[in-house]
Amino acid sequence: MSRILVTGSADGLGRAAAAALLDDGHSVVVHVRAPERLAAVRDLLDGGAQAVVGDLAKLDEVRALADQANALGRFDAVIHNAGVLGGRALLPVNVVAPFVLTAEIERPERLIYLSSGWHRSGQPDLDGVDWSGARESRSYPDSKLFVTALAAAVARLWPEVRSHAVDPGWVPTRMGGPGAPGDLRLGHVTQAWLAVSDSPEALTSGGYWYHQATREPHPAVHDEDFQAALLRSLADYTGSTLPGGGL
Template sequence: MAHLLVTGSSDGLGHGSAAALLEQGHDVVVHVRGEQRQEAVAGLLEQGARLLVADFGVRDDVLRAVGELNDGPALDGVVHNAGVYSGAPLIPVNVVAPYLLTALLEHPTRHVYLSSGMHRSGTASLDGIDWAGERATGSYSDSKLFVTALSAAVARRSPGLFTASVDPGWVATKMGGPSAPDDFEQGHRTQDRLVVGEGADADVSGAYWHHDRQQQPEAAALDEAFQDELLAALAEATGVELPQR
């Protein structure tokens, strides 16, 4: 049994991951943005999940959540699923929160980040990015390029950690819309497997995945100079350095 955190568990792929991992017998912490969203995970809590309430668009909330998690049972892995499509919280939720959780959580050795095929149209430029989210900067595609690069950078900098970035496909969620053509279960199966280290290929750190197969991400995500620029910008913006493990 693994002890796992799935961020953004109130609906969509995060809810699907949490439900599947609970069914497999793992201990799961489910995360919702605010107390008003607790009802959305009531069924998961009845199955034994533990609850984390934190608004990942607010840095102090992320830091409080880190403290709460570090004081609780040791986590083995994190599925960084929480995300928004637009608006001022986009960069804090999609990029800064995963960075802080990776840097500050003491125990997890496996980090799986939700990317997107849309990362291929992202711009590998950090000019003008507001990491605090006081104004809307960057696009969804930019944020997914950044988090794909973050996964590869963590794998390179911290060989003691396993990382993966996963394109779940275009599935029918609140973000994807009801007419999305991809299979929902397939949309979360890869991250569920990788976060618990299941399969002979589950220790290939830093890879980019789509539907259980490794793929080549956009070249910028693998550019070590861009990765270092991203890590430096996040460290400066947050005051938190990514430790080497």
């Protein structure tokens, strides 16, 4: 049995991953944005899950969330599932929160970051980026390029950790919209599998995955200079650093 934290668990793919892992007998900690959202995961809590609460758009709440997680004990895996499609919360939720939680939560054996096929349209340009969300300085594809590069950087810097990025497909969740063409039943499978499987493929690190198969990401993802610039920029804004990141 593994202990897994899944961010953004109130609905969509996060909820589906948490429910599947719980059904398989794992110890699951779900995450919701605010206390009133706990009602959305009541069935998971009744089934044995625990919960942490915090708004990933607010840096102080992200730090408090890391403290809540650490108080529960070390995790075997963390699935950084939470994400938004646009607005001023785009970079805080999609990039800053995964970075801070990675830096501040006791290091697990496995880390999984939700990416998107749209990351290939992102621009590896950090000039003028506003991590605070005070203004919209980057696009959704940019945010997913950044978090995919973060996953690759973690795999390189922490060789004892299995770190991956997952494209779940464009599926009809609340975020994806009802017209999304992907198969919702498959959207959570790869990240849940990577979190617990002992298959040789899942025991690798640094992969970019789509439906349990690796694919080639944007060239900037494995560019060590870009990774270093990204980590440095995030560290400068947040005050958090990845141990071993050379910052």
